[in-house]
Amino acid sequence: MRAYVLRRSLLAFLQCLVVLVAVFAVGALLPGDTADVLRGELGTPQQVAALRHQLGLDEPVWARFAHWLGALLTGDPGNSLTTGLPVGDDIGRRAGVTLLLGVPALVCVMVLAPLLGTVSGLREGSRIDRTLNTAAVLLHAVPEFVLGLLLIASVSLGAGLLPATAVGMDTAALLAQPAVLVLPVAVLTARHLCDLARQIRVGVAAQRHGAVAEHLRLLGMRERTVVLRHVLPNALGAAAQQFARCVEGLLGGAVLVEAVFGLRGLGGGFVEAVQNRDLPQVQTYALLFAGTAVVVNLVGDLVAHRLAPRRELVA
């Protein structure tokens, strides 16, 4: 187990490094730079050139990357080219919002998906299974921003039950008025819940009819024990990795959900950083996202390993 963790961690580190180089290269290939964005239409060529020099954008690409990486090793990801403030300030503020959005969504997925998936899987073909399945397919087919707008129109503007947006609210304001978060969390949860519940359903059904379960039943094991000892661990083990992918998916889905509800989280921050060609910021986001993806996948694999220790997982 320890060797496995070590090997996976080394791999994870290399993955992050590859992501950083790739993101920087792609960022450098994008048309224009921060000076172009900030001066935009109004800037004269001289103004743009002066700003470019002031921001150090006239240095070669590799020098800027080395500079950024060097600073990062000392724990300082540098200053934003757009605001001149430490990159961590803005990302820190936004991370709070994303956590308020992501953690409840994850908890919802984590609790509801196994529940719905297991109920469906154990009663394959029953009315409740068919209902859940149809609902999942329908919900999955609605894009997140459409679902968001539909919910705002019906629940907020129509029925007046929940606030429509979080425009102008920071982490503290959101904590003080958690009702604001209900709709965005619901939208964020929907797609991943559908995905995961359906996967667990298939897993449960397959395990239940599998040779091993049949064998255990022949040995005289009670159905309840078969389900708890064998069916669920195997079905959920496979789902643990899907769940890890869910975390990455939540970061991606957050971009749309944040926009619709006017939340200022990491997803929108990353998009803005790319639009502003703010490479130190883009790099830090990339590192954060890559790091999160690597860690959750690692955890997912370890959990799967623990629930259903199979050799091929080590690869």
Place this chain on the structure above:
Amino acid sequence: MALAASGLLTACGGDGKTGSAGGSGGGNGLFRAAFSAGGSQETLDPHVAPNFVDQARAKALYDTLATYADDMSVRARLAESWESDTSGTRWRIRLRSAQFHDGRPVTAKDVLYSYRRAADPATGSPSQVLLSAIDFAASKDEGGRSVVFVLKAPNFEFPTVFAGPGTEIIPDGTKEFGEPIGSGPFTYVSFTPGGTARYRRWGDHWDAAPHLAELEIVPANDESARLNALLSGQVHYAADMAGASVERLKKEGSTRLLTAERATAQQMLLRTGREPFNDPRLVRAVQLGIDREALVRIALAGHGEAGDDLFGKGLRGYPDHLEPRERNVEKARRLVKDAGAEGLHLTVETSSVDAAWEPAAELMARQLKEIGLKLSANTRASSTYFSEIKTKGVAAFNTTSTLPVSDFLQQRVRGGAARNQTQYSSKKFDALLDRARTTRDEGDRLSLLVRAQKIARDESGLLVWAFSDANDAIGRSVRGLRAAPPNSHDWARFDRVHMA
């Protein structure tokens, strides 16, 4: 949950319970205005004001010497009066009695410092080019509230500078804008870059204290988020509504649309300095080949009116009574043939900056096909679009909101000007502009500008194919705001707002 929700709605509803912290009494509630803030530099430095949200924030905190009326004529603000000598090179400005938020009086020294700073190319003021006409070494502070600007060349249109964006008056020596001090109607409370800016009414403002106790300018880049926030009462003002949102708002009883008609000039820039548009026949052919009425109907969904290749309809200095541009396919086709350009393939630069551009490009492609030109669109990234089209391509879409006509001509049409993107260069046009600038009589000056515009209209390659509306929206309870073109003083002017 429902309880908490209704609590929030009331808290944001501006019910007058927020009280009036600071200032000398009066004022009702907290007013929240939502703007798109993406891509802005996010500083309260008023001399860097690229976006509308920056202008709205600057307007709350700072004053300018003068300001624009709806037709872009200049109205006094901090400057009580101004006069020039007979040559138009020396301008004496008298300041009114006004105070900064820390109690210091606004003096000539502050004005000189502010203008010098905004004229520095490294600062990045949108008015830098106009301000650089000032000879700062010769200009002087005449003590207290009188200042003399000496210009490098005569200019009787100089007062438009006093109202220009990025010319706000800040206290002498200001370098930091973390806790900004201005002389505007609101004082600074808090601001996070990319986040909410919060202000409090300032009771001692020279132009009467605001009615509002507090003002918040909140960012919401997504148009639907701004709209939904307004419809649900979370904000009182939603800037920059378009398309479907406008239709929706028209049906809504709880809100009101503020529509500034013709506020935005929709342009196609043809680079006359380069193949193939260095052939005036092709510029003329495109002018005659596009169907402006159809473009307004389809690309602008009817929210606008046809343009006639001139900037600034309804503004001071706009030449009225010109023949409208009519489509003439026959004539355009003949011009294309004469130029030997039949079947010529052209690319026009577009982006998602303005929702009208891409449908307009598609429609123009069909229209120009009828005159023998093939047009296709090249879509560029929105955040770098404007800087890219300065050097790339032969044709591009552009929009400009209201500006004084003379400034527009100086900055965008004059030969060699930094923002002259069509590379038009005409000695005759430039000479007329120069004569206008050095003509003392306002009537004569405007008629010279009209003559200059008639020339540029045919030759410059800057085609104004339509004027589109600018829309903001407010809640029903909001009083004291009216529709006004962006850049004018009454646009987003929150110091006169009160809530019913």
